[in-house]
Amino acid sequence: MSNNDTSLAEHAPPGPARRLLESICGVLAAVGVAFFLIEAVLSVASIVGRTFLRNAVPGDYELVRMFSAVGIAMCLPYCEIKRGHVLVDFFTLKAPAAFKRFLDAAASILMAAAAFLLAWRTGVGMLEIRQYQETSMVLGLPVWWTYVPLAPTFALLGLAALSNMLQWREPS
Amino acid sequence: MSGVQIGLLMGVFMLAMLALRIHVGISMFVAGAVGYFWISGWDALVATLKHASYARFSMYDLSVVPLFLLMGQFATYGGLSRALFRAANAFIGHWRGGMAMAGVGACAGFGAICGSSLATAATMTQVVLPELRRHGYSPGLSGGAIAAGGTLGILIPPSVPLIIYAILAEQNIAKMFMAALVPGVLAALGYMVVVGLVVRIRADAAGPLVPRHSWAERGRTLLATWPVIVIFVAVLGGIYSGLFTATEAAAIGVLATGVVAWRSGGLKDGGLAACIAGTASGTGMIFLILIGADMLSSLMAVSQISNVTAQWVQGLGLGPFGVLIAILLIYILLGCVMDSLSMIVITIPILLPVVLGLDYWGLGADEKSIWFGVLAMVVMEMGLITPPVGMNVYVINGVARDLPLGTIFRGVIPFLLSDFIRLAFLVGFPMLTLALVRWLG
Numbered sequence: 361m362s363n364n365d366t367s368l369a370e371h372a373p374p375g376p377a378r379r380l381l382e383s384i385c386g387v388l389a390a391v392g393v394a395f396f397l398i399e400a401v402l403s404v405a406s407i408v409g410r411t412f413l414r415n416a417v418p419g420d421y422e423l424v425r426m427f428s429a430v431g432i433a434m435c436l437p438y439c440e441i442k443r444g445h446v447l448v449d450f451f452t453l454k455a456p457a458a459f460k461r462f463l464d465a466a467a468s469i470l471m472a473a474a475a476f477l478l479a480w481r482t483g484v485g486m487l488e489i490r491q492y493q494e495t496s497m498v499l500g501l502p503v504w505w506t507y508v509p510l511a512p513t514f515a516l517l518g519l520a521a522l523s524n525m526l527q528w529r530e531p532s
Numbered sequence: 533m534s535g536v537q538i539g540l541l542m543g544v545f546m547l548a549m550l551a552l553r554i555h556v557g558i559s560m561f562v563a564g565a566v567g568y569f570w571i572s573g574w575d576a577l578v579a580t581l582k583h584a585s586y587a588r589f590s591m592y593d594l595s596v597v598p599l600f601l602l603m604g605q606f607a608t609y610g611g612l613s614r615a616l617f618r619a620a621n622a623f624i625g626h627w628r629g630g631m632a633m634a635g636v637g638a639c640a641g642f643g644a645i646c647g648s649s650l651a652t653a654a655t656m657t658q659v660v661l662p663e664l665r666r667h668g669y670s671p672g673l674s675g676g677a678i679a680a681g682g683t684l685g686i687l688i689p690p691s692v693p694l695i696i697y698a699i700l701a702e703q704n705i706a707k708m709f710m711a712a713l714v715p716g717v718l719a720a721l722g723y724m725v726v727v728g729l730v731v732r733i734r735a736d737a738a739g740p741l742v743p744r745h746s747w748a749e750r751g752r753t754l755l756a757t758w759p760v761i762v763i764f765v766a767v768l769g770g771i772y773s774g775l776f777t778a779t780e781a782a783a784i785g786v787l788a789t790g791v792v793a794w795r796s797g798g799l800k801d802g803g804l805a806a807c808i809a810g811t812a813s814g815t816g817m818i819f820l821i822l823i824g825a826d827m828l829s830s831l832m833a834v835s836q837i838s839n840v841t842a843q844w845v846q847g848l849g850l851g852p853f854g855v856l857i858a859i860l861l862i863y864i865l866l867g868c869v870m871d872s873l874s875m876i877v878i879t880i881p882i883l884l885p886v887v888l889g890l891d892y893w894g895l896g897a898d899e900k901s902i903w904f905g906v907l908a909m910v911v912m913e914m915g916l917i918t919p920p921v922g923m924n925v926y927v928i929n930g931v932a933r934d935l936p937l938g939t940i941f942r943g944v945i946p947f948l949l950s951d952f953i954r955l956a957f958l959v960g961f962p963m964l965t966l967a968l969v970r971w972l973g
Contacts, residue, residue, distance in 0.1 A: 389812035396598045396786075396811065403783035407776055421592055424779060429590035431598060432819050439816025442809070445558075446817055450869035450921065451551040463553045470549075471558050474565075478585060478823070485582035507586055514585075 374527075381523050385437040385516065392434030399427045419498035426496070426506040433509045437516040440471065443524065468525035475518035483511035535571050539835030542567035546828070546878075556874040557817075560824030567831040584826050589819065592779065593699055599782035600692055601814040603763070603789050604646035605807035610793030612760060613655045616641040617663070619753040622745040629731035629738045631667055632677045633724040635660040639681025640688055640720040645763050645785060647691040648814075649872070649916055653682030653924040657931040668739025673730055675935050676943025679924045680723050680951075683913035686872055688716035690767050690778065692818070693872050693909060700825070700880045701901045705778050706771045710968045711902045713768075715910060715958055722950040730946055759788040772972055818873065825877040832881050841882055842889040852890040856959065859883055860911045867915015871923070875912060893962050899969070906965045907958055914951045917944045 374382065402423060410416035417423075439445055447467070452460055486507035494503045533541075546563035550556065569577045588594065607613070620634035620641070627633065638660065643652045656678050664674040686693050689709035698708040731738040763785040770776045770784075793799050799807065832838050845855055866875050887904045888897055895903060916924040919941045929937050958964055 389816075390808050392815070393598075393602065393808045393811050396602055397790075399595065399779075400599055400602075400783035400786040403780045404787055407780055407784070424595050425590045425592050428595035428598060429586060432589045432815055435598070435812040435815040436820060437816075438809075438812045439814075439820065442813055444813035444817050445555040445820055446871055446874060447553050447555050448550045448869055448874075449553060452553055460553065466552075467554045467558065470554060470562055474558055474561050477565075478581060481578055481581035482585060485586065488582065506590070510586060510589075 378523050378527070381516075381519060382441055385441040385520060388434045388513065388516070389438035392431040392438075395427045395431030395434070399424050399431070402427075419496065419501075422496045422498055422501075426501070426503075429506050430509050433513040436513055437520045440517050440520040440524065445471075465525045468521045471521035472518040472525070475514050475521060479511045479514035479518060482507065482514060486511060533570075535835040536837055536840050538567050538570050539831060539837035542570075542831060542835075543837070555820070556870075556878075557820035557822075557824035560821070560828040560878065564824065564827030564829075564831040568827065568834060571831070571834050580827075580830055584830075585823050588822050588826060591699075592777075593695070593705060594822075596690075596695060596705075596777075596779040596782045597692055597818055598811060598815045599779060599786050600647050600690060600695075601818075602807070602811045603782060603785040604648060604651060605810045606786065606789035606793040606798075607642065607645045607759070608651065608655055608810075609798035609803045609807055610759075610789055611796050611798055612645070612757070612789065612792060613638065613642050613659045615753070615756040616760060617656075617659050619750075619757050621663075622750045622753045626742055626744040627728075628741065629673075629727045631664055631742070632669055632673055632727045632731075632738065635664065635674075635677050636681040636684075636720060636723045636727065639678065640684045640716070641757070641760050643682070643685030644688045644690065644767075645760055645789065647685055647693075649683050649685040649913065649924060650927050652685040653678060653927045654931055656682060657928045661928075661932055661935070667742065670734075670737040670943075671935055671939050672943030673727065673737045674943070675925075675928055675932075675940035676945075676947055677723065677727055679917045679922065679928055679940055679944050680726075680947035681720075682924045682927075683916050684716060684720055684723075686913045686916075687712050687719055687906075687909050689713060690763075690782065691909075693876055693912070694905070695778065696818075696822075696873060697876050697880065697905045697908070700877065701884055701905060703898065703901050703905070706774070707902060707969050707973055708905060709767065709778075710772060710972055711906050711965045712909065714964055714968055715906050715954070718954055718957075718964070719910075719913075719951075722954050723947055726946045726950045759785070759792050762788045821874060821877055825881075828878075829881050838882055838885045842885045845886045846889055852892055853959075855886065855890060856892070856907075859887070860907065860955070863908060863911040864915050864918060867912050868918060868921045872909070872912040872915075876908070880908075895962060895966075899962075899966055902969060903962045903965050907955070910951070910955055910958060914948065914955075917948060919944075 402417060402420060406417040406420040486504055489507055490504035495501060496503055542563040546559050549559040565577060617634060617638040620637035621631055624630045625634050639652055639656050646652050660678055661674055685691060689712050694708050694712055695705055698705045766781040766784045770781050771778055888900055892900055916922050925937060925940045928940055929935060
């Protein structure tokens with residue numbers, strides 16, 4: 361059985377830094393979901409357009425791809441700050457709580473390391489795409505701006521993981 | 533050390549991390565990255581990482597996933613589960629055991645728009661269980677029917693695990709949905725038959741018969757389920773006929789369920805915030821796993837480990853069906869410790885090549901992939917209700933605290949038997965899965 365094991369967490373009350381991080385992640389997630397909604401409206405408009413007016417929204421597929429890339433990136437830190445990422449807890453069900461805290465702190469460090477690595481690399485990737493001036497197929501929109509949210513959101517994911525680690529460490 | 537040895541070592545490393553509570557996506561990512569670095573070097577590793585995640589996030593086929601999650605949230609907060617149960621109950625509630633059958637039917641309908649088995653089980657427990665109890669159904673039958681009905685979310689299209697499987701196995705999503713339709717309907721019918729048999733064998737399992745509902749009532753309750761009908765028509769008609777894509781069908785679903793959630797007042801009092809939170813969490817969870825899966829499959833590609841495993845399994849002399857049964861058993865066991873999505877992304881890159889290397893009923897590679905995918909979904913859903921750790925059962929127990937785990941697990945057994953019978957048919961008669969694909973493809 362795997363789940364997000366929030367029941368184990370006995371958090372210290374969140375400090376101001378943690379609260380700020382939580383609200384940033386929450387706002388980002390809301391913006392991300394707003395992108396999904398825009399995507400849905402756009403797709404339906406395109407269906408209606410090509411069924412009744414024989415005219416789809418131009419470049420609808422590439423717009424959906426761009427919106428969803430941006431929206432998905434914005435959801436990553438929120439999931440971590442809410443401890444929504446799945447883990448397998450079957451083999452540690454009977455383990456002492458202190459040991460689980462230790463393991464979860466280690467997991468958070470690994471998560472942060474991976475996230476910062478990805479933040480660095482996607483940042484470099486963004487600069488590359490901007491340099492090549494890659495544009496989308498139909499509308500000719502520059503692609504690099506949809507890369508922009510990646511590096512900051514991965515960095516935020518790393519910060520959220522570190523913040524979680526600090527929380528796990530303090531028993532209430 | 534050879535690539536294969538490094539690959540194997542990283543596989544063990546990944547399993548160790550999984551057992552030690554490292555997040556599923558990160559376990560795959562770290563094992564994949566370390567192995568890739570070992571074989572191909574630092575420069576190659578950092579070069580792949582530049583664009584891999586963007587390529588995943590901006591994949592058109594995957595844009596359907598957040599939309600399905602949002603649709604499921606809207607459906608949950610819009611009270612569609614209740615509407616579905618009322619409609620199903622209006623049609624078959626007067627049969628012996630009919631209300632429990634209606635619960636299964638409502639689970640199937642809700643599973644279609646929600647696509648998450650656990651969410652289906654949780655919602656349906658709140659809606660159906662109180663009604664079943666009020667009408668004198670036994671706790672075992674009630675809990676068993678909802679637990680089993682909840683598993684239909686994975687199999688009945690549209691479903692997120694089916695989409696992820698289709699993408700990993702490089703199969704067409706529409707074909708995958710077509711293939712899962714008949715097995716999904718068979719599953720729902722099978723569970724209804726089980727309810728019918730249980731109430732015939734044990735008369736006290738169901739309460740007294742209720743009068744037949746009028747056609748006016750049937751029409752009225754059916755009308756209240758319009759978003760589900762719209763989504764089903766959009767998916768079945770639209771995707772299957774090639775009129776629009778899965779993403780577009782999901783977009784229709786998001787707006788339809790969104791309107792219902794808004795009109796019913798489900799978005800008030802924090803409902804909207806909960807929908808956003810659920811969608812964002814689910815999206816983040818799935819895509820982090822996919823980032824890890826991409827890293828792991830890069831390692832598999834450079835280490836050649838899938839080919840070697842496939843050859844090794846062929847050399848065992850178990851025969852195609854021996855191997856298949858072994859794989860399905862592994863899935864049932866894994867289903868006890870892992871959710872279906874993690875299971876798919878971890879196992880498919882290794883096990884699918886094994887299956888593709890063997891001969892099953894003379895099927896071609898694509899048909900074999902589709903057929904195996906449906907079989908995998910069926911056994912993964914069985915894992916959700918198999919003792920001792922069926923997650924659906926825990927979810928129901930979490931919502932209805934006074935319904936003991938043991939009672940639900942006993943109630944689930946007849947439904948599990950129907951699962952095994954259905955699985956045997958699906959293995960023995962691949963056309964049950966593939967006929968629709970061939971007919972429409």
